[in-house]
Amino acid sequence: LAGCSSSGAGASGSKTIxxxxxxxxxxxGWRTANTKSLQAALDSSNGFKLxxxxxxxxxxxxxxxxxxxxxxGVQAIxxxxxxxxGWTDVLKQxxxxxxxxxxxxxxxxxxxxxxxxxxxxDDFEKEGExxxxxxxxxxxxxxxxxxxxxxxxxxxxxxDRTTGCGKVMKGSDINVLDQxxxxxxxxxGKTVMEGxxxxxxxKINILFAQxxxxxxxxxxxxxxxxxTPGKDIQIITIDGTHDGLTALSNGQFNYVVECNPLLGxxxxxxxxxxxxxxxxxxxxxxxDEAFDQAAAKQALPTRKY
Ligand code: GYE
Numbered sequence: 001l002a003g004c005s006s007s008g009a010g011a012s013g014s015k016t017i018x019x020x021x022x023x024x025x026x027x028x029g030w031r032t033a034n035t036k037s038l039q040a041a042l043d044s045s046n047g048f049k050l051x052x053x054x055x056x057x058x059x060x061x062x063x064x065x066x067x068x069x070x071x072x073g074v075q076a077i078x079x080x081x082x083x084x085x086g087w088t089d090v091l092k093q094x095x096x097x098x099x100x101x102x103x104x105x106x107x108x109x110x111x112x113x114x115x116x117x118x119x120x121x122d123d124f125e126k127e128g129e130x131x132x133x134x135x136x137x138x139x140x141x142x143x144x145x146x147x148x149x150x151x152x153x154x155x156x157x158x159x160d161r162t163t164g165c166g167k168v169m170k171g172s173d174i175n176v177l178d179q180x181x182x183x184x185x186x187x188x189g190k191t192v193m194e195g196x197x198x199x200x201x202x203k204i205n206i207l208f209a210q211x212x213x214x215x216x217x218x219x220x221x222x223x224x225x226x227x228t229p230g231k232d233i234q235i236i237t238i239d240g241t242h243d244g245l246t247a248l249s250n251g252q253f254n255y256v257v258e259c260n261p262l263l264g265x266x267x268x269x270x271x272x273x274x275x276x277x278x279x280x281x282x283x284x285x286x287x288d289e290a291f292d293q294a295a296a297k298q299a300l301p302t303r304k305y
Contacts, residue, residue: 015047016044016047016048016049017047017048017049017075017076017271017272017275018048018049018051018072018073018074018075018076019042019048019049019050019051019074019075019076019077019078019271020050020051020053020065020066020068020069020072020074020076020077020078021038021039021042021050021051021052021053021077021078021079022053022055022062022065022066022069022077022078022079022080023035023038023052023053023054023055023079023080024055024057024062024079024080024081024082024105024106025054025055025056025057025082026054026056027057027152027183027184027185027213028184028185028186028211028212028213028239028241029212029213029239029241029242029243029244029305030211030212030213030239030241030259030261030305031184031261033241033261033262033304033305034080034104034105034261034262034263035052035054036264037261037262037263037264037265037305038078038104038263038264038267039052039264040264041264041265041267041268042078042264042267042268042271046268047272048268048271051069051072051074053065053068053069055082057082057152057183058082059082059083059086062079062081062082063087063090065079066079066090066093066094067090067093069099070093070094070097070099073097073099074099075099075100075275076099076100076101076102076271076274076275077094077099077100077101077102078101078102078103078104078267078271079101079102079103079104080103080104080105080106081103081106081107081108081155081156082106082152082155083152083153083154083155084106084107084108084109084154084155084156084159085108085109085154087108087109087112087115088111088112088115091108091112091115091116092115094115095115100117100274100275101115101116101117102116102117102118102119102120102267102270102271102274103116103118103119103120103121104119104120104121104263104267105120105121105122105157105261105263106121106155106156106157107119107121107156107160108156113282116282117270117274117280118270118274118280118281118282118283118284119282119283119284120263120266120267120270120284120286121263121283121284121285121286122259122260122285122286122288123285123288124156124157124159124160124161124164124259125160125161125163125164126164126288127160127161127164127238127257127258127259127288128160128161128162128163128164128165128166128167128210128238129164129165129167129168130164130257130288130290131161131164131165131208131236131237131238131255131257131290132164132165132166132167132168132169132208132236133168134236134255134290135169135174135206135208135234135236135255136168136169136172136173136174138234138254138255139172139173139174139205139206140172140173141173142173142205143173143174143175144173144174144175144205144206145174145175145176145177145200145203145204145205145206146174146175146176146177146204146205146206146207146208147176147177147178147179147193147196147200147204147206147207147208148162148165148176148178148179148180148207148208148209148210149179149180149182149189149192149193149207149208149209149210149214149215149218150162150179150180150181150182150210151181151182151183151184151210151211151214152181152183152184153181153183155184157184157210157211158181158184158210161210161238162179162210165208174206177196177200177203177204178196178199178200180192180195180196182209182210182214182217184210184211184213184214185213185214185217186213186214186216186217187217188214188217189209189213189214189215189216189217189218190217190218190220190221191217191221192214192218193207193217193218193221193222194221194224194225197221197222197225197227201225202227202232204233205233205234206233206234206235206236207222207233207234207235207236208236208237209235209236209237209238210237210238211237211238211239211259212237212238212239212240212241212243212244212247212256213239213241213243214237215235215237215244215247215253216243216244216247218235219235219247219252229252229253230250230251230252230253230254231251234254234255235247235252235253235254236253236254236255236256236257237253237255237256237257238256238257238258238259239256239257239258239259239261240256240257240258240259240260240288240289240291240303241305242300242303242305244256245291245296245299245300245303246296246300248291248292248293248296249293249296249297249300251293253293254292254293255290255291255292256290256291256296257288257290257291258288258289258290258291259288260286260287260288261305262286262304262305263286266284266286270284
């Protein structure tokens with residue numbers, strides 16, 4: 001299987017837990033931090049033998065990785081589902097093989113929750129709500145125009161952020177000109193923003209990018225169009241990566257809602273408990289803050305990702 005390699009092979013002893021981690025990709029700064037956090041926590045020094053796979057944002061790759069973990073007879077499977085739907089068959093296979101599945105980060109369809117032991121992640125709907133509440137409050141009475149760079153189509157992160165934002169936008173002074181999929185990457189954030197600028201030009205007052213990376217990609221497009229990011233177009237993003245908060249403290253972004261990617265320790269604990277037959281919660285949510293430009297300056301020196 002391409003992209004499938006094992007690490008932590010040095011561990012031995014009866015208590016070592018064989019775990020497969022099917023990561024969904026490597027598309028963003030958030031994802032890099034998330035992968036590192038899980039790899040560090042699911043390490044041999046912590047009693048694990050980890051088999052890691054990067055699906056490169058493709059569901060078929062992720063399904064193949066999970067199937068391969070089942071064949072190898074791992075004791076637990078951790079995965080960050082690229083999209084919400086389409087997992088029933090492979091999850092049933094894991095269940096038949098009696099291998100518990102723990103979600104980290106994104107969610108699967110509610111109908112498939114019966115196959116999931118637990119999920120460790122962030123509250124994406126709340127993040128969308130927090131981001132758009134700031135927009136609504138800051139543009140009250142100004143009838144401003146907004147464009148949205150959405151995350152990967154069909155992902156729970158994008159779906160829930162859109163839902164959360166929509167809740168607070170209703171009845172506000174904000175007019176949503178357009179929203180399109182930028183797949184959570186800098187490159188696509190830039191391309192989609194170029195399209196928005198060609199179509200709507202200086203009508204655009206606000207950009208809501210559903211992650212830092214798409215917002216960072218859009219900076220290039222905005223500058224190339226002769227506009228000043230953070231001023232002519234106010235930019236609101238989600239994640240709170242080091243690069244995102246740097247753009248915020250530089251005045252290029254205006255508000256950033258945190259999404260904590262450092263889920264590794266909690267995931268490792270849940271995997272240990274599930275394998276030991278202990279009862280675990282169905283959901284563990286990380287705590288997320290939000291930053292304006294002043295708060296970003298304060299937070300940057302000690303930022304962990
Ligand atoms: O916001 C984005 C990443 O699923 C929460 O995926 C995650 C999102 C995160 O690509 O940067």
